[in-house]
Amino acid sequence: MTNPPSFTPDPSRRRPSHREVRRTSRGSDDCRPLSGDEDERAPASDSSNGASERQWRISRGDDSRGRPLRQSIVPPDHRSGAAPEDASSPIVRGSDSAGSFPRENAQPRPAAMPPAYAPQARRAPSYRASTQYPDSHDYQGRGASQGVGGPSGSRWQSPRQQPGAAAPRTAESSHLRPGVTQAPRRRPKRSWRSVTAKVLLFFLVVLLAWVSFLLWDANTNLGRTTALSGAPDSPGTTYLLAGSDSRADGAVQDGFEGGERSDSIMLINVAPNGQAVAVSLPRDTLARIPDYGEDKLNASYAYGGSELLVKTVEALTGLTVDHYVQVGMGGVSSLVDAVGGVNLCYDADVDDAYSGLMWTAGCHDVDGKTALAFSRMRYSDPQGDIGRTNRQRQVISQVISQALSPSTLVNPAKTLTVERAGSSAFTVDNKSNVFDVAQLVLALRKASHNQLTGVPPIASLSYITDAGASAVLLQEQTAPAFFNKVRSGTLTPTDLNQIAP
Structure with missing residues (x-):
């Protein structure tokens, strides 16, 4: 075989x-x-x-x-x-x-x-x-x-495939047909740009979530009240910021048992051209109160609360109030403490028994209790109520600066503390929300930066009313020319703080 x-x-x-x-x-x-x-x-x-x-x-x-x-x-x-x-x-x-x-x-x-x-x-x-x-x-x-397998039935092999190299992928582990091999694919290298973009996107999402939570929490804690009159709108946006002297929050315990009054009244207007003005209306300004006749401006709050105060301010200025914000004395103290204190200046020594302020001439870093007494004191101030409005604006300006400072914004714990203190201190009308309060704060900051803060032209600081009381009398009683400039956005710093001797 x-x-x-x-x-x-x-x-x-x-x-x-x-x-x-x-x-x-x-x-x-x-x-x-x-x-x-x-x-x-x-x-x-x-x-x-x-x-x-x-x-x-x-x-x-x-x-x-x-x-x-x-x-x-x-x-x-x-x-x-x-x-x-x-x-x-x-x-x-x-x-x-x-x-x-x-x-x-x-x-x-x-x-x-x-x-x-x-x-x-x-x-x-x-x-x-x-x-x-x-x-x-x-x-x-x-x-x-x-x-x-290619021509003549032979299996195709990569010309770069050498003995000892990584084993090629087979038909069972790839999409190729049986009998066909494929060299391993090179995994693309990650670019540093793509890694950076993903990191930035992650931090952006976290930042948006954090801001959304702060806005939701602040809007939830805001107090609500009925204040707006429903009068026809005037050009621009007008905010009325009122400070209540109520002792209900326990911030001041001086034995006073009278009714609640508005010691601080500030009108903030943003004209159609973007000009922001903060006008302090003295609490003793002579005004015509609807259904009550002439009286001091702060008496309207005692007569009819926030609603009557809004109507009286609208009748005095000719501007329709779009948003009402109220803060109590306890809110001022808690806000100052939340931002870590503020630096205030006054050029005289003070020992005021009514407000409890003990002050040495100069600038000092103060806490919430001292800042509250600083903004209330008027009997030891030669300018009386006019001097007090100046110090109140100083306190507000310092609190806003500290709240918007980088040291606060980059610190989540401090930011949350400030947000909780502010939302608990403010009471707004039923139509306003936290966004309106934020716009109010920005308008105040802009007006302060442009030096458009002060009081309207005053004809007399000691005008005697028919009832025999002393009051502040504006020019022409309602200063119509001044508020026309506020409405049109043509006000200048020289138009403010004009006080007759």
């Missing part, structure tokens, strides 16, 4: 399985004799035992020589260039040296032909110079026409 000739088949070509061989070998073992041409095309066999290159048998005696041990399909010999005699009649060859015989009553059936091993033209895989992957169009074209 001779060994079969050695050959190196293409690994992508499939050999016929035993099942296919058995299927073609079923039925009769008879074979038809091959023609002379077919014999010539058959591969040469060893003359010593008659075994073919394509088949061999194991001799079991004389009785086995008439029967082939295994029949093999003789495919068309492409090497010789000859065509098969009949594709519908498969040719089988036995291992007997006597020749081959046709089957009796064999039905023609198509045979499963193995792929030809004839050499085919190969072409190098196409790939781009800048990448290690084959061109997608070239790969798809070869895969569709020549089968998986």
Whole structure:
């Protein structure tokens, strides 16, 4: 028995399985004799035992020589260039040296032909110079026409893939078809710009969430009251800031049992052109109170609360109040303590029993209790109520500066403390909210920066009323020219604080 000739088949070509061989070998073992041409095309066999290159048998005696041990399909010999005699009649060859015989009553059936091993033209895989992957169009074209694996059925490999390199991804772990390998993809490096953008986005989201919480909390803690008159709107936006002398919050305990009054009245107007003005109306200003006649301005609050105070201020100035904000004496003290104290200046020594202020001439850092006494004192001030309005504006300005300082804004704990103190100290009308209070604060800061704060023109500080009381009389009683400039946004610093001797 001779060994079969050695050959190196293409690994992508499939050999016929035993099942296919058995299927073609079923039925009769008879074979038809091959023609002379077919014999010539058959591969040469060893003359010593008659075994073919394509088949061999194991001799079991004389009785086995008439029967082939295994029949093999003789495919068309492409090497010789000859065509098969009949594709519908498969040719089988036995291992007997006597020749081959046709089957009796064999039905023609198509045979499963193995792929030809004839050499085919190969072409190098196409790939781009800048990448290690084959061109997608070239790969798809070869895969569709020549089968998986590129030209001639060979598996494509990256020219950069070297022994010892990382194992390529297989068909089971990738989207490629079985038999196709792919070099590992390089993971893109993260740019420092993308990392920075993500960090900034994170801090922006946190900042927005923090600000939203502060606004919600402040709006929840604000007090509410009915104050607006519903009069027709005037140009611009007008705020009325009133300070109550109520002792209900316990900030001042001096034994006073009278009714609640408004010791501080400030009108803030933002004209259509953006000019912001803060006008302090002296509490003893002579005004006409609706349904009560002429009296001191702060008496309107005692007669009818915030609603009557708003109507009286509108009648005096000709400006419709859009937002009303009220703060008590305890609110002033808590706000000053929340911002960590303020620095106040006064050029005289004071020992006032009514307000409790003990002061040495100069500037001092004070706490909430001292700041409250500083803003209430008037009997020891030569300017009386006019001097007190100046000190009240000083306290307000210092509190706003401290509340909006970077040391407060970058400190979440301090910011929350200031927000809680402010929202608890303020009472607003039913239509206003925390955004309106914030706009009021900004308008006050702008007016102070532009030096547009003060009192309207005053004709007399000691005008005697018909009832025999002393009051502050404005020019022409209502200062119409002054408030016309406020309304139109044409006021100048020289128009403020004009006091007749």
